[in-house]
Amino acid sequence: MIQMEEIEILKKEKTPQNVIDHSIAVCRKASKIAENFPKADKELIKTGALLHDIGRSKTHDITHAVVGCEIARGYGYSDNVLNIIERHIGAGITKEESRALGLFEKSYVPQSLEEKIVAHADNLISGTKEVDVDYVIKKWESRMENPEDNIKRLIKLDEELIQAFKDD
Numbered sequence: 001m002i003q004m005e006e007i008e009i010l011k012k013e014k015t016p017q018n019v020i021d022h023s024i025a026v027c028r029k030a031s032k033i034a035e036n037f038p039k040a041d042k043e044l045i046k047t048g049a050l051l052h053d054i055g056r057s058k059t060h061d062i063t064h065a066v067v068g069c070e071i072a073r074g075y076g077y078s079d080n081v082l083n084i085i086e087r088h089i090g091a092g093i094t095k096e097e098s099r100a101l102g103l104f105e106k107s108y109v110p111q112s113l114e115e116k117i118v119a120h121a122d123n124l125i126s127g128t129k130e131v132d133v134d135y136v137i138k139k140w141e142s143r144m145e146n147p148e149d150n151i152k153r154l155i156k157l158d159e160e161l162i163q164a165f166k167d168d
Contacts, residue, residue, distance in 0.1 A: 006050035009075060013057040018127070023050050025128040030121035036165045040113050041080075048084030048118045051077070055085070062101050065089050065108065080114065087111070088119045090140070091153030109153070120157045133158045 010020050027049035034040045055068025069086040092109030099105045110116045123136050136154060140147040 003046055003050060006047060010050070010054060010057070013054060013071060015054060015057040019053050019056045021128050022125060023053055025125045025130075026050075026052060026118070026121045029125050029130060030118050033117050033121055033161055036161075037113060037117070040117065044080055044084070044114045045117055047077070048081050048088075048114060049121060051081065052085055052088045052118055052122060062089065063103065066103060080112070083112065084110075084115050084118045087115050088122050090123065090150055091119065091157050094149070097149075110157075116157055117161060120154075120161050123154060123157070133162075 007020065007024075010023065015023075027046055030045050030049040031042065034042050034045050051068065051072055053064065053068065054071050055064035055066070057071070058064070058067050065086050065088060069082045072082055072085055087108050087110045089108060092107070093101065093103065094109060095105060095107045098108060110119045124131055124133075126135070126139075133154065137147075137151055140150055140154070144150060
């Protein structure tokens with residue numbers, strides 16, 4: 001079930017409709033992944049997935065995660081939700097990479113299970129369509145200067161969250 005409160009906040013912030021649609025698709029994918037993890041906080045995952053791109057209401061560059069975190073903080077969301085928003089980009093951004101990208105120098109790598117699930121669900125949704133890891137790797141190879149470390153983190157997330165539950 002999609003949480004309407006977060007959809008209303010996205011609309012209030014003037015988030016583009018295609019970003020809202022993407023966030024709903026990410027929420028569905030994250031919820032599906034979370035089914036394999038009984039201890040995962042399903043409500044936190046839904047909230048974080050719906051709000052992960054709220055920063056795109058202001059910017060579409062790499063800083064949208066940090067901007068989104070600040071917007072959500074203004075609505076009183078918990079640190080757990082804020083961490084999902086801030087750490088959802090790709091398979092995470094290391095402290096060293098953050099410096100090179102012009103972000104505040106710190107690690108943006110997902111830590112909690114819920115952060116990992118939302119980040120990876122975001123990776124596996126292009127627009128509103130579900131894609132596989134090979135698609136993401138090809139996309140990153142064409143867009144990033146040195147994607148090797150990012151791809152390693154992506155594959156590790158996929159192995160932890162998806163491959164471990166596939167039928168042989």
